[in-house]
Amino acid sequence: MASVTSLTDLVNQQLESAVSATRPEATADPLLRRSDRADFQANGILALAKKSKANPRELATEVVAHITTGDDLIKDIEVSGPGFLNITVADRAITGNLAARHADGERLGVPLKENPGVTVVDYAQPNVAKEMHVGHLRSAVIGDALRSMLDFTGEKTIGRHHIGDWGTQFGMLIQYLFEHPGELAPAEDVDGEQAMSNLNRVYKASRAVFDADEEFKERARKRVVALQSGDKETLELWQRFVDESKVYFYSVFEKLDMEIRDEEIVGESAYNEGMPETARLLEETGVAVRSEGALVVFFDDIRGKDDQPVPLIVQKADGGFGYAASDLTAIRNRVLDLHASTLLYVVDVRQSLHFKMVFETARRAGWLGDDVTAHNMGYGTVLGADGKPFKTRAGETVRLEDLLDEAVDRAAEVVREKARDLTEEEIRERAAQVGIGAVKYADLSTSPNRDYKFDLDQMVSLNGDTSVYLQYAYARIQSILRKAGEVRPAAHPELELHEAERALGLHLDAFGDTVFEAAAEYAPHRLAAYLYQLASLYTTFYDKCPVLKADSPEQVENRLFLCDLTARTLHRGMALLGIRTPERL
Numbered sequence: 234m235a236s237v238t239s240l241t242d243l244v245n246q247q248l249e250s251a252v253s254a255t256r257p258e259a260t261a262d263p264l265l266r267r268s269d270r271a272d273f274q275a276n277g278i279l280a281l282a283k284k285s286k287a288n289p290r291e292l293a294t295e296v297v298a299h300i301t302t303g304d305d306l307i308k309d310i311e312v313s314g315p316g317f318l319n320i321t322v323a324d325r326a327i328t329g330n331l332a333a334r335h336a337d338g339e340r341l342g343v344p345l346k347e348n349p350g351v352t353v354v355d356y357a358q359p360n361v362a363k364e365m366h367v368g369h370l371r372s373a374v375i376g377d378a379l380r381s382m383l384d385f386t387g388e389k390t391i392g393r394h395h396i397g398d399w400g401t402q403f404g405m406l407i408q409y410l411f412e413h414p415g416e417l418a419p420a421e422d423v424d425g426e427q428a429m430s431n432l433n434r435v436y437k438a439s440r441a442v443f444d445a446d447e448e449f450k451e452r453a454r455k456r457v458v459a460l461q462s463g464d465k466e467t468l469e470l471w472q473r474f475v476d477e478s479k480v481y482f483y484s485v486f487e488k489l490d491m492e493i494r495d496e497e498i499v500g501e502s503a504y505n506e507g508m509p510e511t512a513r514l515l516e517e518t519g520v521a522v523r524s525e526g527a528l529v530v531f532f533d534d535i536r537g538k539d540d541q542p543v544p545l546i547v548q549k550a551d552g553g554f555g556y557a558a559s560d561l562t563a564i565r566n567r568v569l570d571l572h573a574s575t576l577l578y579v580v581d582v583r584q585s586l587h588f589k590m591v592f593e594t595a596r597r598a599g600w601l602g603d604d605v606t607a608h609n610m611g612y613g614t615v616l617g618a619d620g621k622p623f624k625t626r627a628g629e630t631v632r633l634e635d636l637l638d639e640a641v642d643r644a645a646e647v648v649r650e651k652a653r654d655l656t657e658e659e660i661r662e663r664a665a666q667v668g669i670g671a672v673k674y675a676d677l678s679t680s681p682n683r684d685y686k687f688d689l690d691q692m693v694s695l696n697g698d699t700s701v702y703l704q705y706a707y708a709r710i711q712s713i714l715r716k717a718g719e720v721r722p723a724a725h726p727e728l729e730l731h732e733a734e735r736a737l738g739l740h741l742d743a744f745g746d747t748v749f750e751a752a753a754e755y756a757p758h759r760l761a762a763y764l765y766q767l768a769s770l771y772t773t774f775y776d777k778c779p780v781l782k783a784d785s786p787e788q789v790e791n792r793l794f795l796c797d798l799t800a801r802t803l804h805r806g807m808a809l810l811g812i813r814t815p816e817r818l
């Protein structure tokens with residue numbers, strides 16, 4: 234494995250050394266970016282000139298004098314405007330860099346981080362005995378993509394699916410099952426759909442008794458106490474709800490084409506034993522105080538109605554622990570036992586106040602030190618076509634499986650129309666990859682903190698910023714490579730490049746830089762935008778530059794090489810977003 238330094242970094246290095254040759258005492262960020270006028274423009278000289286009270290154009294001219302131009306890297310550099318540098322890179326350097334990426338296999342020359350940390354990613358956290366909804370979809374899709382991106386940079390990630398598997402709501406369910414033991418079929422006998430319908434039935438039935446029968450209500454309340462004190466029989470019944478739910482969760486994650494590891498499903502219940510200690514430590518250190526019997530934490534800057542402080546409740550007056558206590562205990566575990574340097578929570582933005590309070594409490598308690606970053610990647614709401622939170626026509630929340638099935642059905646129509654030589658089975662398989670890809674891409678291509686409209690027609694469209702468009706670009710390249718037969722892709726750095734080849738090449742070279750930036754900013758949409766632009770640049774290249782009918786055999790090979798590297802970059806980038814790239818469509 235040989236990593237490749239991007240052209241951007243190489244040019245930057247040259248500029249930095251030219252700057253320090255000109256002004257040995259100064260350091261300056263050249264502020265290099267891609268430009269329409271040349272390949273790159275550097276604007277950093279302006280700030281440097283201001284600092285050293287020099288004339289910017291003169292300073293720029295001095296810097297340029299320290300740069301060797303030629304075929305190796307910088308072909309041409311000139312001063313423009315008030316003191317910008319316009320830089321053109323040599324064709325040979327572009328092709329040479331891409332050849333090194335092509336030779337590096339799966340990693341495409343992208344280096345690994347020098348000092349990787351440990352990021353615990355809290356994502357895909359549905360609730361036991363409840364249907365999953367579109368909010369859970371977002372957490373799963375965004376979390377999975379961020380995790381792959383971080384892994385690719387060399388960061389070590391640990392997943393935590395903080396499922397809602399604990400709390401007072403289980404009293405009613407367990408008591409009902411205790412009184413009607415046959416109502417829940419064993420988890421090993423059901424599929425995902427049956428599991429959820431069983432759970433729904435038990436939920437409704439127990440709710441009805443709970444609402445109608447005061448004595449049952451009392452028995453359910455006692456059951457909560459039994460659960461919290463670890464009563465064996467109660468825990469066994471509780472476990473049956475968890476197991477049944479997991480069958481359902483796994484079926485949805487499978488539909489989502491997402492791998493979830495059992496050992497990373499560590500729900501609220503896992504922190505049950507640690508919660509009393511969490512409370513004790515907070516109380517002893519004075520971080521939490523008793524208020525009307527409850528143990529709470531106050532914050533100066535968090536106030537509600539009438540300017541009353543809104544506290545974080547660690548322990549209720551009746552002694553029960555809730556959501557905050559489990560999250561605080563989880564932080565202790567993730568920092569002290571898992572040695573996390575970063576805690577990332579992919580959770581609905583509506584819980585951002587909760588996390589603000591939890592993080593601040595953990596900081597005061599010393600569990601989150603200066604060396605640990607905690608971040609809530611709060612995502613926005615999925616909206617229906619009417620711009621309101623996504624609901625069925627009857628006003629109910631949409632079942633996630635129904636929505637995914639519908640996406641796959643729509644995708645099947647698109648696939649069927651295009652590909653006439655596919656068998657029905659192939660169509661179904663492609664449709665799953667296209668439909669699920671479309672749902673994921675629509676989610677990931679908008680900034681996570683924004684709301685977006687769930688519009689299936691738009692999502693499976695072949696035109697525009699969709700995964701289908703990217704998948705077609707990939708499949709089209711594969712078909713060209715197949716047509717090339719015996720002729721293999723090969724780089725020829727001696728060839729002069731067409732403008733469209735240069736644009737494509739420079740973009741291909743920026744893949745690693747883009748993934749690093751997008752991962753650091755928790756911004757999968759930046760990677761999506763990169764891939765969309767890659768497909769567009771490829772389309773322009775393909776329109777302007779004949780591949781199999783190019784002028785010389787070297788030209789054919791070199792263009793096939795550009796095609797192949799584009800395909801591999803698309804494939805890798807899409808995989809990081811959790812999206813498949815079928816070989817044929």
Ligand code: ARG
Pocket residue numbers: 355358359360395396397560578580
């Ligand atoms: N189960 C919760 C819900 O559905 C999300 C859990 C988020 N993670 C956490 N550590 N609190 O709203």
